Amino acid sequence: EMAKLTQLLDNEAFRAYATYATIVLLKMMLMSPITAYFRITRKAFANPEDTVSFGKGESAKKYLRTDQDVERVRRGHLNDLENIVPFLGIGLLYALSGPELSTALMHFRIFGGARIFHTLAYLIPLPQPCRGLSWAVGYAVTISMAYKVLKTALYL
C-alpha cells in the first residue's frame, strides 16, 4: 500500500508539489509536438532521414534548413529546461522542508502560472517585457524556495 510505503503523498504540501511539478513538466513536454508541427508545416528539418518523405536526393536536401518559427519554439523549450529543472529539484526539497501549506501553494501556483504565461509570451509572441517579467517571476519563486531549503537543511 502507498500509505505503508511512505507518508509523502499523504502530506498536502507534497501533494501540491506533485501536482504542479507534473503540470509544468507536461507543459514542457508539449513543446516537442509544437516543434514537430512547425518543422512539418515550414518544411525545415535537422536530419536528412527526416526529409525522405518530401522527395529523394537533391530535392530533399533543401528541407535541411533552419526556420525562425522552429527556432523560436526550440528556444522556448530550452528556456523551460533551464528553469523547470531548478524548480523540480529545489521544489522537491522545499516541499520536504515543512513549509506552511498556504505558503507552499502560493509558491507553486505562481511558478506554474508564470511558466505557462512565459510560453504564451514566447510563442505568440507578446511584446517585451512580457516574456522577461514572466521569466523573472518564476526565477524569484525558485530563489525564495531555495532560501527556505538552505535555512532548514544547511549541512556543508
Add this chain to the structure above:
Amino acid sequence: EMAKLTQLLDNEAFRAYATYATIVLLKMMLMSPITAYFRITRKAFANPEDTVSFGKGESAKKYLRTDQDVERVRRGHLNDLENIVPFLGIGLLYALSGPELSTALMHFRIFGGARIFHTLAYLIPLPQPCRGLSWAVGYAVTISMAYKVLKTALYL
C-alpha cells in the same frame, strides 16, 4: 541505517524506479564522451582553447567549426534532456503514488528500452519512423505515469 532513514528503498516499485532512472541517466551521460570522440576525430570544436593542441594561431582557427556528426550527437543529447527530465520527475512521483509493482515495472522497462533504441536510431542512423516511434513510446509512457500521479495526488 538506511531502514531507519526511510523505507523508500525497501519498496520494490521505488527500487525499480531507482534502477531505471539511474540507467537512463547513465545512458544520457554517455552522450558526452561520444560528442568528445566526434569532436576530436572530426576536428570540429566550439572553443578556441580546445584547438591549441592542433596548432597555433591561424592554423588552429580552422578547427572552430560545426560538423554534421558532432551536431547529430548533440541533438540526441538535447532530446535526451527534453525527455529524461520529465521521466525523472514524473516517474519519482509515480513510484510514490502506490502503483502495482508489475504495472510500474512495465512503464519503466518500456521507457528505458525506448530511450536506448532512440539513441541507436539517432546515431546509426536508422531510417524514419524508427527514431520518431521510439520517441513517441517514451513520451506515451511518461503521459501514462503523469495521469496516475494526478489521479492520486491532485491538489491545486
Add this chain to the structure above:
Amino acid sequence: EMAKLTQLLDNEAFRAYATYATIVLLKMMLMSPITAYFRITRKAFANPEDTVSFGKGESAKKYLRTDQDVERVRRGHLNDLENIVPFLGIGLLYALSGPELSTALMHFRIFGGARIFHTLAYLIPLPQPCRGLSWAVGYAVTISMAYKVLKTALYL
C-alpha cells in the same frame, strides 16, 4: 510538522544532498542573468521583440545576431544541464541508499567544487585541460554514486 511528514531532512546525508543540490542549481541559474548581461552589452539578441528598445525597423535588425561571448555562456549553461540533471537524480537516490555520511559529503563537496570550477574555467576562460578535467571530476563522482545506487537498489 516536518518531522511528522518525513524523516528525510532529519538525516544528515540527505541534508547534505539538499544543500549541495540547491547550491549547484543556484549556480546553474546564475547562467541566465550572465547570458542576459552579455546579450545587452554585446547587443546580440535572438528574438526581434528583444531589440525594440535599441531602435525601430531595419536599425534594430542588426542586433539579431550571435556573439561569441554570449554563445560561450550558453554552452556553459547547457553543459550544466547535461551534468547537473544526472547529479540531481542519481544523487537523490544515492542519499536514500544509506551511504556513510563522510563518504556522501566527500561526493557532494567534490561535485559542487568541480562544477563551480568548470564555470570559472569556461567563462574566464582558463587554458585546457582546466575545463576538461573539472568536467571529468564531476562526471566520475556521478558514476561513483550511480554504482552505489545500483549495488543497493538494483531491481530490473
